[in-house]
Structures are given as C-alpha cells and as structure tokens.
Amino acid sequence: MIPIAPMHEFSLCEGIIETIAAQTRQQGFNRVRRVWLEIGALANVELDALRFAFEVVRQDTVAATAELDIITLPGRAHCLDCAQAVEVTQLFDPCPLCGGYQWRLTGGNEMRIKEMEVE
C-alpha cells in the first residue's frame, strides 16, 4: 500500500492512471489526451476531490496533460413495494412513488473508465 493523502479519490485516481498507462503502453501509444469516466450519482466519490486528485496523480505519467471528462450516471432503483423502476438521488431517498424505503439500487453506483483518447 502506497502512503497517500487521506482521500480515497487519490487511490481511485492511481487505479485510473495505472489502467490507462498500461493500455497506452500495450497498444503502442505515447500520450493520453483525454479520459472519460462514468461515475454514478450515488457512488462514494466527491467529483471535485476526484478532479483534484487526478491532476496530482497524472504528473510524470503518459497522462500528464490528459483532460478528465466525468459523465454522471443517474441513480436508478427498483421499488419492491410498487414493483416499478424509479429514480433516486440519495441512498436514503424514499421511493418517489410510494414513499417507502424497500428499494434496491439498479444503477448509479458505477465507477468506470469508459474511454480514452490517445496519440
């Protein structure tokens, strides 16, 4: 474990840089120009902290000048009480249809590296 600043967004960015650097090398490219992430609205991530961490972690890597694009995915749930697909914005939101809490998250906690632009 590498000692890092106490923000797990740094660990996440190290994972991102590791993945894109490995792909860039394997495919014979020199530089990453842009990275697209998909982050769910209910994922355990502060987007500002993630952007800040990315700027720090990308230094001296193939992504040193890479831009970061974050695509936010909506929180989606299946309510067991009304048997409907609903949209939620927080893990403690009531179902917008019935006001209950018996729902299961079906989307919105993603943390994915979607794509990158390389040269």
Next chain:
Amino acid sequence: MCATCGCGQTELAIHPHDHPHPHEHGHDHGHDHDHDHAPETRRVRLEQDILAKNAEFAAGNRRLFAARGVFVLNLVSSPGSGKTALLARTVQVLREEFPVAVIGGDQQTANDAERIIAAGAPAVQINTGKGCHLDAHGVGHALGRLPLPEGGVLFIENVGNLVCPADFDLGEAHKVVILSVTEGEDKPLKYPNMFAASGLMLLNKTDLLPHVEFDVARCLDYARRVNPDIEILQLSARSGDGMAPWLDWVRRGQRAALAQQVSRLEADLAAARARLARGGG
C-alpha cells in the same frame, strides 16, 4: 518481488536509449502545402471498473478463504467507536472454540494489534501511513504474516473511517459497521455508502445511553432506510450486555463457512473417486 502477486516489479517504462535507430530518409518530402502537424489521435474504449485491480485481489483472497473454510469479517467504523475493545472481548471468548486471527489497519501505530494479542489471538497490523483504508492487496500480504485461522474466523479491523473502506472489497464475507451511541444518530445518512455496503450493524456502548442524547429508534430507522436488509444488534463491549447475540452471529457464520468447505471438499473427493473408478488418470 512479491511472491503472492508479483508486485514490486518496477512498471516504469524507462527504455534504455543507447542504440542507434536507423533513420532512412532517401526520399524527398514535397512540402508545398500548409497544414497542422497534429499528431494522430485515436479513441480507445476501456469500459473498465476503476476498482478492477482491487476486485481481482479480493477475489483471490476470497478463494483462499473459501478453500480453507475461513469466515472473514471486515469491521468498519469511525475512530473511537470501540472497535478494538469489542474485538478484544470477542476473540477472548471465541479463541476457545475455533481458530481466530486479526488483521488491523492503523495509520501509524501497532497499539491495536497489541491489545488483540493481549486478548490471546494472533494479530498483525498493517500501517497504512496516510492511506485511509485497507485494500485487498495489502490484506493478501498481511495473510503471509499470520497463521490462517483455518475453519475459524478472521477479523479485519479496518482504518477508522466511514468513507473510503466502503469501496474496497477485501474478500470478506460481510462488512460489519460499528456505530457507538456517543456518535450522531444520523451517521447512517451521513455515510450512506458504508451502511449500504454492510451486512450487519453493531450499535455499541449502549451502557452509555442514559448519559447521552441518542435516539436509538431513529438511528435504526435511518440505517434501514439506507439498507433495508441490514441486520442490527445492540451491545456494550464494556459491560458485556448484548455480546451473546453477536457471538452467536459470528458462530453461525463460522459454521456456514466450514459447512461450505466440507461440501466443496466432498464434491472434489467424489470427482476424484469417480476418476479412479473409471481407471483413468
């Protein structure tokens, strides 16, 4: 280089450049037009989970635990929830019944591991430095410094932090979130990812309830809003009240892990016997 995972290999692609590159340039470049020399770019689709690496190590840990019938709990909480005291009391009882061991994460000290060892269980401390959580890779390494409690229980005491450890699977059967009544009753709403990720919540320090303003019913309601499936037990590690249901919960998990190991071994044995009966290899 690490034998478990191959880490320690330097991945830096610094490529020695003491050989000459032949640069043949025997033709003319016509250059009578203007254009930008923008390098050629390409889009590469990755569609990869950011935590994929951790997930791989976690899967490796989980396979090892399953093969050896180890029930593994990842204990998470804020600092000061009484996690170490609870663990010390827990291992003191359970070590008489089956093997137990503890991996502790702490930013700086080995104090927690010393308290566990004093309670009679093998323990190793992972100092995370400024890191705010344990990861599956670090746990894999710690396993090499500890007798694996085969057929028993491994407790992983995470760094005191209700944010980051929620995301990092260590290969455990369950996350157990510990909240004490000296904290705010709205913690499940403030740190919903952690309560959503946990299978069991322990409400600790209930002996202090007469002295603090803490609405137990409201706290449990908040936890269930975030995670309708969460199991909840209330206890005081200090007075011992409520310890019995918690210990029984751990015993049930340990029995289940052991039963799964037995069925797996029986299936393997049956397959091997069938091969032998066929006379083949």
